[in-house]
Amino acid sequence: MAGRDDARKLGLADYEYDEIVKTLGREPNYLELGMYSVMWSEHCSYKNSKPVLKRFPTSGPRVLQGPGENAGIVDIGDNLAVVMKVESHNHPSAVEPYQGAATGVGGIIRDIFTMGARPVALLDSLRFGSLDDPRVKYLFSGVVSGIADYGNCMGIPTVGGEVYFDDSYRDNPLVNAMCVGIIQHDRIVKGRAAGVGNSVMLVGSTTGRDGMHGASFASEELSEDSVAKRPSVQVGDPFMEKLLLEACLELLQNKWVVGIQDLGAAGLTSSSCETAARAGSGIELDVALVPRREENMTPYEVMISESQERMLVIVEKGHEQDVKKIFEKWDLNAVKIGTVTDDGMLRVLENGTVVAEVPARSLADGAPSVKRESRKPDYMETLDVDLSSIKIPADLNDVLIKLLSSPNIASKAWVYQQYDHTVRTDTVVPPGSDAAVLRIKGTKKGIALTTDCNGYYCYLDPYEGGKQAVAEAARNLVVAGARPLAITDCLNFGNPEKPGVYYQFEKCVDGMAEAARYLNTPVISGNVSFYNETRENAIYPTPVVGMVGLLEDVEKRCTMAFKKEGDVVVLLGENTDELGGSVYLREVMGVKGGRPPRLNLDVEKRVQDCCLKAIELGLVHSAHDVSEGGLAVALAESCIAGNTGFSGEIETELRHDAVLFGEGQSRIIMSLPEENLSLIQKIAGESNVNISVLGFVKQGNFKIEVKHKGVNIGKIDIPVEEIAGIWGNAIRWKVEN
């Protein structure tokens, strides 16, 4: 039997141990305790976050599957649906960037095809320290090639994502991977072990000692001995996963498949108890039947190994041979390891002798949730910045160049050109614009995909930052011509046991929930990653929003590139004098602090609706939202993307650096033929959206003048070729020098 001391060593709190004893009516043995420790880790149980996650809107007319399954599902009409989910692999990537990131991708892909869906796209949301640090370069290059090698080998295009660099992520990078699949409604499969007497089979790779305790590893702070915990890092085998994908999709065509579940964190333990708990059944399995690649593995090791590329399949009794036949075709293992029972227990045998027996539901869902203390962190009281003391630089060309060469704004081509983003021949808007667009063959439809989060905003004001992450994601879809449908999120935070971190977490969720409600984009799946901190510092609160949008007619898609000389360029929305949280204030002026830009959801919604209408009516040639770097950067990006110039003028009463580089929300720039201008103005008027003419697409320079009462107060004038080179090569240059 195992006691409290063992429990503590496995990371269980005393009250959790007591709860286990109460549930079992006896002391657990060491194997049982080990299974509890992984299942009740934060990573698997969400014990710190569950009550807060309830604040998200999770339903809607299009939601076919909300949180709780392996991935969320949202209807897109034509009997088709999008399946999506995002997941973190932060800690493994901090220790072994290449394999950590690769296996993160592998895991999220399994979550999608577990539902029966064909994975069609990947996205990756990444955060690192400053690229001036050699170790950061190593982590960054390793993570990117890990993602590339896995996704590329799978033949799933990586079509989008984001990368930010900030010291707060130096020791604890964030690696979040999102996968999106397409499925027919009648093909949806769930992770359920139903039907007493049905067979439980293990398919795919063999089981080794790799990745023991990965779930627990993800549920504690990183420290020096994290490196010593090497077995927590697995090696990915994308080739095996590709075979597994094809075999599983073939398998799932059959009605006699009852349920299927991938083996992720906590391996066989989690997949068996979760499938049983969902179906209200039990499972009896014998570890001796599990195909292994190492000798002398104990039941404990087999039950919690996180060897990759494995799935648990529950099939109607009598169809075991059919399963084997399909997997043999793909040169894969398929072995019956147990049966479904009706007693609600997860019973583990070794060569017929019971070695563990616990209620499946208590393992899967029984972790006592903890109400953490939440207190506004002290730093938030000292964020005010007196803007009047900040002198506006005279050389605005120089400011623009500095912004465009900041790795946070510069082109991410160095990253996404290592990803195969054109395989499957569906990518009709590749990475580089605001959102990627995929066509869906056999229909007129398209889907748009993006991930967004400004962690720095969330640090300055978690509530506004959370709201903004959702709004920006939606805005990025809208400028591509898509109607936002649903969210999958990855909530990356520090140690939740610290009241300040918990405050950030709650406020971010509240902000996201409010925006999600307002913009009709329910949260259908997600992931929480806590303990992203080292002794010295926690990461910025980083609630990454992955969003999918629908284009009824994919021919109506839009990109950010200026396309035609002579087109008029307009701004939807209003300039503000906000500078807080901007890249300009922090990276160019060296001032940390201020309030992030406010977001008025009502205005946001109207701006988005107006933009979408204009695109759907075919009135515009380009659309691009204003985000990091402000209006000047947004205009410059549209120029660079279109390989053309711009000439314009802004009349304002505001600080001209705020107008050019401030990151005021709910703004979109569009270019259009001049003859469409009055119509757009009319639409904007009807939607009660501010619209103003900024200038014209014009060969040559990027040129903009800011005037106050007709008098020039600031000017940018610079050849597009020059800024294109700087923006295009900044990251390559930093990594390779």
Place this chain on the structure above:
Amino acid sequence: MKCAVIMFPGSNCDVDCYHACRDVLGQPTEYVFHKEKFSSVDFDLIVLPGGFSYGDYLRAGAIARFSPAMESVIKAAEAGKLILGICNGFQILLEAKLLPGAMKRNRDLKFHCHDVFLRVENNNTPFTGLYKKGEIIKVPIAHGEGNYFADRDTMEKLKARGGVVFTYCDRDGNVTEEANPNGSVENIAGIVSEQGNVLGMMPHPERCAEDILGNTDGRRVFESILQYVEGSVAHGR
């Protein structure tokens, strides 16, 4: 024209090639699983698609070339059937010795996914008849091991017989070092066999064969094949 697309374990452009042959070109197309053999009379065109057969473990294409389907491919090649190897398919053709040379990892060790410009060096092949000689086309690449190598002797022979079909160039058609994405000898992007019926190329024509993809420069590879095959039928060859 009857087309076959071979599915090796780890192929992932099989669906794209199938789509190009069947939906874009409108020709009857079948998948052939790597464990199957077929008869060379069954097909006019056999496509070896891109991807990562056997994970590209050991060397790209090294393990795939031993599959039963490859035995049939080799026989079909001997029988003069058209064989098109794209990306991983090209690598397999090299390993199977249906084409000379070998492939190494890209010079910068990175996977490259972006458009490149190609110069059509030889339009007198079944695969390039609809291009002009010297024409510059834009085609995407997506590979980590496209660094073509052949020793000097082999290169001399290859060039002498017009075996070089595509080279990487800049937008003006200059075959320069900067325009070489992977370090290939003499910027080689695609070569043809001595009999002219086996083509291997790293760039992906099937990814730029439709308007909706924003580029149709690759479509003529497939149309050239079709024209050639229909021409052969008409001439009773």
Place this chain on the structure above:
Amino acid sequence: MIINARINVRFKSGVLDPQGTAIKGALKHLGFDGVEDVRVGKLIEIKLDAASKEDAEGQIKDMCEKLLANPVIEDYSFELS
């Protein structure tokens, strides 16, 4: 003096070696039935100008730890000549 180092980098035992597994499969397929296990590692050969053999040894060790092997999943060994 010029020293030639021959470094072997291998996955630690217990770490999955997908390449090895695939090659084993291929060899069996080719009829080499006696193959029981295949592991694939890296062979790195370095020509080094060093002050002495000891100096070279120190440097190579350093290189392995800093760059050539990842201690999280790999072991290394080397010989000098």
Place this chain on the structure above:
Amino acid sequence: MIINARINVRFKSGVLDPQGTAIKGALKHLGFDGVEDVRVGKLIEIKLDAASKEDAEGQIKDMCEKLLANPVIEDYSFELS
């Protein structure tokens, strides 16, 4: 009997080795100025059940020629133990 074979596969001299070049650059960058050349090859370790050492030798040679090395660019050598 069980034979352990240690096979080295290297690029032929004259064939440029992209990985070696990259590692050399990285090592120089890390301050290992004495590095004059780096070549990266493969180390393939095979556990083989063979009738005799000679049998094993023949089999391994066969494996190298058929699969493990590509004669267009690579050489191989091996040791048995």
